[in-house]
Amino acid sequence: MACKGSSVNISQLLSNVGYSWNLLLVKKIGVPDHPGNGRVLDTDWVDIGLVKKWKHGCISFHGVKCGNPLKVWPTRPAWLVDVQKQCVVPGHEPVDYVAISYTYGSHTPPVVTSAAFKGLQKPFALATPEFSDLVSPIIRHAMYLTSAIDERYLWADALCVTHHDPEAASEQLRSMGAIYANAVVTIIATDGDSGPAISGLKGIFNPRGLSQNVIRFGDERLILRNTSFLDEMIFFPTRRQSYYQRGWTCQEYAMAKRKIISNNLEIHWVCSCSLWHEELTLFTEIDNELHPQSNIVMAGFPDDSSLRRYFDEYNQRSLAFEEDALPALSGLLSVFSRSFEGGFLYGIPEMFFEHSLCWRASGTKGLQRRIASNRPVESRFESSALPSWSWLGWKGSVYTRSQTGIRVDSNYISEEEYVEEAFPITEWYTSRLPTDPQEQRRRIRSIWFEKREGCKDFTKPMPPGWKRVPVSENEPLLYPDGCSKYLFEHESMLEPYGRPSEWYCPFPVGEIQESTPPFTPEQTQYLFCEASQARLSGYQQDSVKLQYSWDNEAKLCDGLGKDIGNYTFLTRKQGIDSRRM
Template sequence: MQVFLTKDNDRLELDLGPLAALADTTCLGHSPLLNAYRNAMLPLSYDDLPIRLSAKIKPGAVSLCPQGIPLPDLTWELVLVNKESDPDHIGTGCILNADWVDIGLINQWRGRCRTLHGPKCGHAIQQVPLPTGPAWLIDLDNKCLVSGSAGKRFVALSYTLGRYPGFIMNSEKLVLLQQPHAISEPEFWGNIPPTIRHAMALASVIGERYLWTDVLCIVHGDVAATAAQLKLMSAIYANAVLTVVAADEDAQEGLLGLENISTSRNINQPVLPFGSKERIAVRDTNPLIYPVYHSRGWTYQEYLMSPRKVLFFEKQLHWECEHAIWHEDQTPGTNISQSFLPHPAPRLQVILAGFPELGSLERVISSYNTRNLAYDQDALPALTGLLSVFTRSFTGAFLYGLPEMFFDRALGWHPAWKGAGSRRRTPRTLPNATSTTSALPESSLPSWSWIGWQGEVSWPAREASRIDDNAGWPLAETFPITEWYTSRTPSGSPMRRVRSTWFENRDAIKDHTRPLPLGWTRHEGHAYTLTNTRTKGVEYNYPEGCGRYHYKHRKLTYKESSGQNSNLLDSWFHPIPVADMRSSPPAAFTMPEQTPYLFCTTKRSFLWARRDRKYGSLYIVNRSGQRIGALQLQLKKETREIPAFPPEAEGVSETHMHAERNTLGRRDELGRRIELVAINRQKMYVLAYDKERDMYLDPPRVYETYTVLWVEWEEGVAYRRGIGSVESRAWEEQDLEDVSLVLG
């Protein structure tokens, strides 16, 4: 009993002995529990392993798991069942109704959130106003569609539809469904997926009149109107009073366990005796295993932008808001588990606060771009709503997911962090798409954008603006070397200029003598932190022209939690333009035409690439066999792409691209010949590391490099095959040619 009283110590771990010996326990209190655990493990074929059982103590709960094997299938999370008759009982577990969920909990949770959190919940997301409301809402009282004028409260539904939808809204159906009770007519009702029908009934039960769901509230056939609604999707979810998340299966499954609405959930909740008077409930730990819902691309912005969610998952009800996570099998107010999905919420808050911070954008994009889409060409439409919101911070909007204000740098994105590469997306035919039911606006998959590839996205060296507490992380400042234009056709008629306004205005931004922009304060000297993440004995890595001061903004005074992969401080090298999100006009949600071809005049060179024998890394070499740069491929290593590059000759020592150069020797061992085109120049600020003293050294070393793309041409259009970096001096020593680049 004492372990369930633990409140502050969540690191205590008890060794309960060998798993095989659990049957020998004589403790009357523990033997039913331990034997049940052992019997559950036997079918998993782990009984023959020399496993010792561990009990990990958390506030209000205990986890049973084999030592050193933290697999969900082998973990039981135990909670003491609460006795309602005893107001002082310490138990936090609840016995579930096997058939029906407790719908009353939803309004209890909503009320508790309002009382405890108030406007703090979703404070940044609340800065995403929906000026005109959704185009259409379902009137749950009259069972018809009505105009979604601004100010109407509504519940939103987030779910996975499945591959073959049986209902597509068009203009003809829209006319009919505006008539009272039209939705409940058999010709429509039977074609609406069960999840939507159940969500309509649920929203009525909890006292709401209007529901928004894509199937009925986005009208297809008018591409322009559909595109306008896609741009508003993130704002729609941000403004919903509640989002119902159907995280089990797809739309045909429905929301199980709603009494008088859907079928029984038929849940099996293990409850075991604990001593003579207590009971222990075994909690389902599957929230740690992401369901299909969290692997789908379309659900990403819906979940991320919803400030308050009630989730149907593993046949239970769950609540998640900005400040709490509650579960149906726990007493009210018990909050012992983490988010259902580790999403980049702090980074999202930075962008929604108006900061155009490239590192935060990278985190949000990467979390999305690993997800799956039934149709690859949906990669941009499925994120258009979120990018439309982000245009309020990143001035100049986005072109195929790349922020135009950082465009020269953004083009230099890398696949993944450790060279795992990415998968090339390819368009496929959409089902049920005809001239009158065209599902989505046309969307290309250009090779120069991460939209054209599935996988994590990174800019390996952080563009210098916000101070990073990780001293060893390199900084970069990008310098444009050409002008970029875009067009919808490879002929380039008509063209539009793409301007990287960040780099055009950087010198003025770094001018420490100018008056400070609204909200910024200047502080003398380098920024310091009290956290333990800094490497000892080192100042921060500062770019040229910075270091005498550091800057803070009143809207960003916190450091993101360590659990969200952030070492960023609330200090900046220099003030940056910060958007006033609340005063942004509705036009801020607009996006430029998404044109898939890029044009510029730049320099190219034909060089060679080889792979390191030991690690498989690719290096760029000149005709003398000297390493002058590094290359990363787009595709995953499993595709046999890297073995197509010859290895270095035996005896060649490993070097970094900035270190002493090596000569391979024979010309026939130069490697695979590739065409490289330069897209920008960079200054890299890197702190040297003293291994003997275990510390980084000031000041940083400065390296100048060119970012280059490996391209191959087809019918006059170049396609990106990889990305690399070449030392500036070495690049400029090559036989460079002018090239009129057309990237597709």
């Protein structure tokens, strides 16, 4: 169904400043085999018919590939908006629904009282003046889009979460990640918030005022592309809208299996198989999102390097209430927990606990300690603590350690030239209160470190799915202790370019299905262990050499003054202050 298109990038250097233009050749209708794949758009109105074709095309041709890529367990929303009857209805019936992901911006969310919620269940209540103030423009626009793509039901948190019933609301919000994953498609509104909403919906909102530069080129026409790569919109802070700076939307975006995105006044489609833009002819693909980092985890592998990008991106976003740092990510963590035995404790995978505690600030800006708000305790989610030992207790770019002694990563071998393993020297326990006695503390089991030596016993039969491959000349020369001569491949895991992932030793790999339940340990914020204490010295380079180093990094020395490692300060201020001492 999809056809591969192309664009032309023209660059020019003027006064040492680079300029780049990404151009499309406009498709000539009625000219057979014309190479163009660009479209001249209506500058005022969105092509809704195109959006409907995208949805039906994905469902018809992509099938199961886009049906449930994260293999999330079936979940039903408690309530839905019936866009035909324009009222709120129970969500327990097994019907398809659309979800909406957006930001409130400076607009205060409407307060739906218990009495008002009962009124919203009456047919056509959402069309009456009595309840008009409870329906923000973004929800009305989402209702319009839902109907336009041949769907009847919409899930929007402002109307479908019973905020007047805190206990029920808390349960619904805990399932929010799965609600987005089970939606047939999610509308992502990045251009505006709950007020301005989505421009260019003919008949219900203002024209979008799109500016599309069309260039005559002989008897052809070229279009200056209005579309950035979606990956750039999300991961480059200087370019992203407020939607990509809000903490809760990170999980909503990641969990949605199909997305209709309003961005740069155009409409876009993203699913597991395709990336389509309004400015391109139907089903033409030019851009690709980066290969989904979750693929290897969804195949059952506890590959924590695949999580690093999610964690780093999420931790740079803002939250209205800092204590929501864990709740706003808990849905995604529960999905990933099925591949990480023992689940996550405040974002730290328990099966690699000692190693994963060694996260640090990434880059030169350092981190900022998250401080809980004055919101009443009864209004907070469960597990809303902000422990300092977890990266979730800090805001900013974070580097989480990955298990380089498990999966072969050519970047580590060729660039950093090390393979590291952690060897636990103490036992870790956790509890809700610092005063809890020993018998009330839960032992944290680092399952991988307990089973690792057994995985390196190559005299035993390999677990299902693995095969041993000889090491070629260009393979790594560095191995974890107990590994050499061979690498291992698993039949279920191919890299995007067709080359199997390589591992230092085989280990049991679970098969993740929709029926595979998640596991979340009790989220207790205090850690306990018994350990010896050592005193080290540290220093930073002088200002001349510092231009090649970081303000927030210091060298560590033993008692003889020998360098034994580095220490990264969590905040930039700590690093600067240390230079003054």
